[in-house]
Amino acid sequence: MKKNMFVLVVVLFITSIFSTSIYAAGEAxxxxxxxxxxxxxxxxxIAxxxxxxxxxxEIFEQYDMKVSWDNTxxxxTASSQDGSTVIKLSQDNKTAYVNGKSYSLSQTPFLxxxxxxxxxxxxSESIGAKVNYDKPALSIHITLPKTAKE
Incomplete structure (x- = not known):
């Protein structure tokens, strides 16, 4: 009984560390x-x-991309209107795909x-945009390429 309780406490502790270290709605x-x-x-x-x-x-629609969600x-999956760019991301997965090529993410997508x-x-950079983060002003400026939605 004590062993099961110990395991449960450890699992709950680890879960709380990971969930709050990535995102906490009230503090982010x-x-x-x-x-x-x-x-x-x-x-x-800002994680x-x-x-x-x-x-x-919201971001894929802003970039005029078709979006599909696989709940299972x-x-x-987001695709440009002409199909030239396809981006795939999965919850809690550090690997993303752009046109079938894998990339390692610095922050996993999270719920x-x-x-x-x-x-x-x-x-943004996957579609060719330039991104500038003004940390003191807490603002992000994105310049889309001419081929993306203007």
Whole structure:
């Protein structure tokens, strides 16, 4: 009995460390996002790792990409309108795919408030955008390439 209780306490402790080290809604910093100098209606959450994370659907739709969600595998797939760029990300998976090529993420996509959050810089740079983070102003400025939504 004591052994089972010990294991349960250890599991709960480890779970609480991982869930709060990535994201805590009440304590996370929020940054304004500007795309081609236009302020977006949603903010980025700055994870404790320092990475700006955004709701997947909002950012992909902002970039005029088609979005699909597989609830079984917790995977989001986004495709440019012409199909030239396909991005795949999965919840809590450090590997992302752009056009079938794998990339290691500095921050895994995570679920917060029943929304999957993804790495803003990775998504933006995958479509050829330039990203500038103004840390003191808590603002992120993204310049889209001419081929992306303007």
């Amino acid at each position: 910093q929020r940054a304004n996002i500007y795309v081609n100098n236009e302020k977006l209606d949603f903010n980025a959450l 404790y790792s320092g990475v700006a994370m955004v709701p997947f659907r 595998s917790k995977t989001v 917060g408030e029943n929304i999957l959050y993804v790495n803003l810089r990775f998504i």
